[in-house]
Amino acid sequence: MYILGIESSCDETAASIVENGRIIASNIVYSQVEEHGLYGGVVPEIASRRHIDAISEVVQKCFDEAKMTVNDVDAIACTFAPGLIGALLVGLNFAKGLSYASGKPLVPVHHLRGHIAALYLTYPELKPPFICLVASGGHSHIVAVDDYTKFRVIGHTIDDAAGEAFDKVSRTLGLGYPGGPAIAKAALSGDDKKYKLPTPHTENKYDVSFSGLKTAVINIYNTNNMKGEKTDINSLAASFQEKIAQILSENLSNAAKEFGYDKVAIAGGVSANKRLRQLIEEKIENREFFAPYMELCGDNAAMIASRGYYEFINGRRGNIELNGIASLNIDFD
Ligand code: KG4
Ligand code: ZN
Numbered sequence: 085m086y087i088l089g090i091e092s093s094c095d096e097t098a099a100s101i102v103e104n105g106r107i108i109a110s111n112i113v114y115s116q117v118e119e120h121g122l123y124g125g126v127v128p129e130i131a132s133r134r135h136i137d138a139i140s141e142v143v144q145k146c147f148d149e150a151k152m153t154v155n156d157v158d159a160i161a162c163t164f165a166p167g168l169i170g171a172l173l174v175g176l177n178f179a180k181g182l183s184y185a186s187g188k189p190l191v192p193v194h195h196l197r198g199h200i201a202a203l204y205l206t207y208p209e210l211k212p213p214f215i216c217l218v219a220s221g222g223h224s225h226i227v228a229v230d231d232y233t234k235f236r237v238i239g240h241t242i243d244d245a246a247g248e249a250f251d252k253v254s255r256t257l258g259l260g261y262p263g264g265p266a267i268a269k270a271a272l273s274g275d276d277k278k279y280k281l282p283t284p285h286t287e288n289k290y291d292v293s294f295s296g297l298k299t300a301v302i303n304i305y306n307t308n309n310m311k312g313e314k315t316d317i318n319s320l321a322a323s324f325q326e327k328i329a330q331i332l333s334e335n336l337s338n339a340a341k342e343f344g345y346d347k348v349a350i351a352g353g354v355s356a357n358k359r360l361r362q363l364i365e366e367k368i369e370n371r372e373f374f375a376p377y378m379e380l381c382g383d384n385a386a387m388i389a390s391r392g393y394y395e396f397i398n399g400r401r402g403n404i405e406l407n408g409i410a411s412l413n414i415d416f417d
Contacts, residue, residue, distance in 0.1 A: 089391075092163065095171075101389060102390050105394055108205060110148075113385070129170070161388055164176055166195055166409060191396045199387060202386070206376045213345065214345055219245070219332060223240070242286055249297065292335065353381055353383070
């Protein structure tokens with residue numbers, strides 16, 4: 085069974101065809117990151133406009149690369165939530181039009197469920213149950229994946245997401261956007277013990293809070309500036325990355341132990357972070373560890389097509405009335 089996936093929830097316009105949820109036939113990603121970089125972060129209005137410019141060509145390229153037409157796919161899966169509403173609507177309206185014109189069923193996909201499905205593309209043998217940290221620009225969840233369509237949230241961020249904290253700190257330190265890769269690169273030549281940063285506390289031990297940590301880093305930088313002192317940017321980046329990676333890896337490994345999961349996974353843009361991967365592997369002892377291919381950590385449509393396959397065989401359908409939703413829990417059904 086072949087599923088076409090379409091993704092436009094943030095700053096990537098993407099289309100992909102995936103066979104039986106596991107094998108990529110084609111995968112096209114058009115990234116707007118350079119343009120948003122000029123402004124230090126995603127500008128929603130620009131994102132929507134660029135999606136409109138790109139969507140037809142991206143989908144056509146996807147069919148061309150797979151040597152297929154819309155007649156060869158069994159369904160059209162599209163991200164409908166969560167995300168920037170104007171951006172989401174571009175992919176969604178395109179998918180609705182294509183579905184209506186071709187008669188192929190439309191399958192709504194939750195973006196974070198999509199990130200988790202990147203693991204199915206990386207490990208064709210991986211099956212639930214497993215526990216997964218989903219960390220992206222907008223979310224930092226620990227999710228128990230008990231079956232392909234059964235999700236339980238164990239913890240989430242109570243303020244900033246991990247990726248958001250990376251992006252904001254990076255902007256302040258003048259390292260650019262997106263912040264995650266920029267901070268990771270700077271951290272390579274820094275001393276991660278040089279700056280003492282606070283460990284945030286939350287009521288639910290599996291929730292996280294990164295707003296105070298982010299502010300602490302920004303305060304160090306600003307205070308040094310006011311005193312005319314130079315900040316060791318690489319070491320501040322390293323100390324910040326280390327703190328976030330320690331918190332996320334500790335929470336995930338504790339949750340795996342407490343809730344009895346032998347398989348531990350990460351997904352989402354932040355899962356590309358090498359220090360985070362390393363610390364999780366160290367902390368989970370002899371449990372199995374799963375992380376997506378680097379190119380499938382960030383937003384792409386292969387993960388949406390994979391996710392769409394599991395939603396499709398479970399009976400989920402959308403129709404012409406389907407709307408985009410800016411904010412929606414991963415366990416919405
Ligand atoms: O999943 P994603 O591509 O988009 C959203 O759904 O938000 O995640 C993007 C986020 C950005 O905040 C970016 O800075 C972060 O993922 N990111 C990283 C790394 N690569 C991307 N964070 C830490 N380390 C990285 N290597
Ligand atoms: Zn994402």
